Amino acid sequence: MDAFNVKIDGKILDYRLGNKLDIDEVKSYFEKKYDVEKLWQETRHVVGFLKKGDCELFLKLSTTEGISAVTKIEHAWNEEFNNLASRSQKFWVPKNFDTGYFGNLFYLITDLFTGNKLCERIDDKTISGELKKSIDDIIEFSEIIQNLNINVLNYDENLNYVDRFINKSVHK
Numbered sequence: 001m002d003a004f005n006v007k008i009d010g011k012i013l014d015y016r017l018g019n020k021l022d023i024d025e026v027k028s029y030f031e032k033k034y035d036v037e038k039l040w041q042e043t044r045h046v047v048g049f050l051k052k053g054d055c056e057l058f059l060k061l062s063t064t065e066g067i068s069a070v071t072k073i074e075h076a077w078n079e080e081f082n083n084l085a086s087r088s089q090k091f092w093v094p095k096n097f098d099t100g101y102f103g104n105l106f107y108l109i110t111d112l113f114t115g116n117k118l119c120e121r122i123d124d125k126t127i128s129g130e131l132k133k134s135i136d137d138i139i140e141f142s143e144i145i146q147n148l149n150i151n152v153l154n155y156d157e158n159l160n161y162v163d164r165f166i167n168k169s170v171h172k
Contacts, residue, residue: 006069013066018044021063021105029102030059034109045071050109057097061107068106075099075108080150091141 004016026046027036034057039048044067050057062068081093094110101107131138 004066006066008065008069011065013069014064015044015066015070018042018063018067021046021061026061026102033098049112052097055097056112058094058110058112059107060110061102062105065104068104071106071108077150078108078110081145081148084148084150085144089144090137091144 005012005014007013020041023039023041023046027039030036030039030048030050034050034052037049037051039046039059044063046059046061046063048059050059060071060074062071075096078093078096082095085091092113094113096108096110098109099107
């Protein structure tokens with residue numbers, strides 16, 4: 001299977017390329033349950049800031065079925081990480097607040113928090129300096145993840161994450 005494809009219920013879906021959604025329709029849908037502060041279209045998701053009472057939230061709405069599949073994995077990852085790791089540690093992932101479907105497109109709403117990224121996105125000219133600066137944090141976070149007893153997150157329960165990565169990385 002190609003690197004950016006997933007197989008769900010016998011269908012092969014692409015999760016690399018998103019579709020453009022009608023922001024006004026999305027806003028109207030989410031205004032039924034939330035105060036919509038701001039929405040915008042990204043490559044794979046419509047994202048935005050929502051409020052529910054005093055809670056500041058972040059919306060991530062998939063724009064295709066394939067992107068929905070990997071966003072569900074992100075939801076499962078957030079759930080597992082937050083169940084196993086304390087927020088008193090150095091590294092955090094968002095806490096899930098709500099999920100659902102906008103038509104057939106999965107959405108994830110998490111708490112909104114600000115903080116430092118593990119590593120900023122950079123251009124090729126400065127990658128070695130940024131990597132050198134961030135390598136200790138990257139290794140520490142990788143070790144935390146490695147030591148968590150995480151349940152299977154894959155949509156393909158028959159393939160562990162190592163085999164899945166190798167299958168998608170090797171050119172045939």
